[in-house]
Amino acid sequence: MFSPDTFADRRAALADAVGSGLVVLLGNEAAPMNYPANHYPFRQDGSFRYYAGADAPGLALTLDADSGQATLYGTEATMEDRVWDGERPSVRERAEAAGIPLTAPTEALAAAVASAQRAGRTVHVLPPYRAEQRLRLAALLGVAPEAVEPSPALIDAVIAQRLVKSREEVAEIEHALDIADEMHRTAMWMAQPGRTEFEVAAAVEAAAASRGAVLSFPAILTTRGEVPHHHAGGHTLAEGDLLLHDAGCVTPESGYCSDVTRCSPVGGTFTDRQRDVYSLVLEAQEACVAGCAPGVSFRDLHDLASRTLAEGLVGLGLLRGDTDEIVAQGAHALFFHHGLGHPMGLDVHDLEGLGEDRVGYADEAERSTQFGTQYLRFARALRPGHVMTVEPGLYFNGVLIDLWRSEKRFAEFVDYDHAKRWVGFGGVRIEDDVLITDGGHRVLGPGIPKAMADVEAVVQSGAA
CATH class of the missing domain: 3.40.350.10 (Creatinase/prolidase N-terminal domain)
Structure with missing residues (x-):
């Protein structure tokens, strides 16, 4: 307190x-x-x-x-x-x-x-x-x-x-991240064939409750990662599934939040396809985290994520053409259709109740009307004391793929036949909470595993 x-x-x-x-x-x-x-x-x-x-x-x-x-x-x-x-x-x-x-x-x-x-x-x-x-x-x-x-x-x-968060506030957010570390390690440890999503979600919430905390939002925990806000269901996990877990907590003493996303390979080993997508999302996430600094536009970081992901999708044969043109036209949003992140503090989407445009745009930036980028919640320049989530992702949503294909939208950029073969993969999102400092940035929390080998090790530790 x-x-x-x-x-x-x-x-x-x-x-x-x-x-x-x-x-x-x-x-x-x-x-x-x-x-x-x-x-x-x-x-x-x-x-x-x-x-x-x-x-x-x-x-x-x-x-x-x-x-x-x-x-x-x-x-x-x-x-x-x-x-x-x-x-x-x-x-x-x-x-x-x-x-x-x-x-x-x-x-x-x-x-x-x-x-x-x-x-x-x-x-x-x-x-x-x-x-x-x-x-x-x-x-x-x-x-x-x-x-x-x-x-x-x-x-x-x-x-x-x-x-602008004080040192005391940052310490409280890091306390929430200490608890989130236990929550996400629990999800990784529980990502075993035969368990249900409901079971894993219950264990994640129990990890928070055992520390006196509550969830900062209803946990997103699913093998249907292509639906960004999908919650746990009765699906029984199977070898080769990819379990996305997006969860955070609220500290009981002060009310400050955490918000982290990780993906776990059910059974303990990423498939080759999962490695390709995971490594691409991790590359984009780490590039955007590295770019966090005072004076940097968060919109520019969102665009960096979009270009990085689009270039990787060209390499995977899902997109074709010039990367800059793909992003400028918005074709990449078929696979990355949300913003890079949002402020965080006493609210997990901090201050959003006061008006998202007023908080994230004010008179510094103009909200895009382009699908995907229009959902970017914050586009202003970063300042010391801001705490931001950085959470790019890739999703293979059959409903959206079928819709765009029927409309012949971006047919010059998208290989829809190839995209259709990815339906059922799910999705990958990787999210950390980042403090903007006078000299750059600091990723908050104890270091929740996100390198593929580290995630695999935690999942495999729960198989005994």
Whole structure:
């Protein structure tokens, strides 16, 4: 947990950046699964946690940008709460842990907002991404839900501050990566014929849970790697399958995330075809990681991955023609149809709730309309303190191959007969979390195996 001074310094910087008015940050509420008393696991809003620290439902924070005064709003536990759910910190104790000088009951928030409005002050809010947030903000501001207007000044100030990670934050991300190391080694060790994807996914989640962590997103664990967001199913692993595992966790103490992808050969040995594709994706990934440095455009790194993969695909006979022209026209996206990566921190897609274009493009870059590159979440220049995922991949998706072939799309570049013979291969993605430093970059974490020989060794160790 960070010190109270850390949170106080964050709020002071935010107040200075916003300049004037009243900032209102709502924490998340508990979300019922199927009836009010049965909740989904609680996940706090990233920006609220960044400035207020508290990881509990039903809280709110106001920050007077003129005076710097902060107030935490919340409701104390009732006797019924304490009986059924146990003791919990008081609102005052939560405030003191984050260096917040004032507290008030939840119902006092409406009066504070109304007072600011009567005085002609701007009330700054962030974009709501949950329906209950939008309804609550609408009630506080006295407008219809669809008329809630987020504050551009607040959005930009939060993005600028949260994108740059402190040493303390980086240490928390590395803690999440220590746990992710155990998660992915577990997936490798479990990648044996006869096990089901469900079994491996359960072991991966258990590896996180045993350290008090939860998954940072529903784990992607599948032999259907050609579908980038495919989750585990009942498929029984067989010798020669390629198991893709994309998973990370959230640290219990601070809420920071990890996000890593690896691919394991079921049974312990990559086939020749798998080696060809894996080595190509690894080449692209390592080239992009090596290129991470202050001032470098992440869009340029995405283009580097695209060119590297396209050149390799020409070598494999799947594409033909000039590599630069293939990439310029977008033919390579038949096999690489997502962006290179995204920022990461308190959210696994850090700050995406504030607007992907605003976070990843702002006024520095323009989003492409080309299939594949249009899904690049971040295109701005890298700066010291950014933490980015770097995750190129190659996919052999039969649905997409058939569609493009029927449309005769890029027929001059794509050997569709050859591509059709790769359907059923799956896909390969390799992902690490990278810190941009003053002098270049540092791959975070303990070094989760990704060289083919190292991955094979871990898988083979689980065969006994």
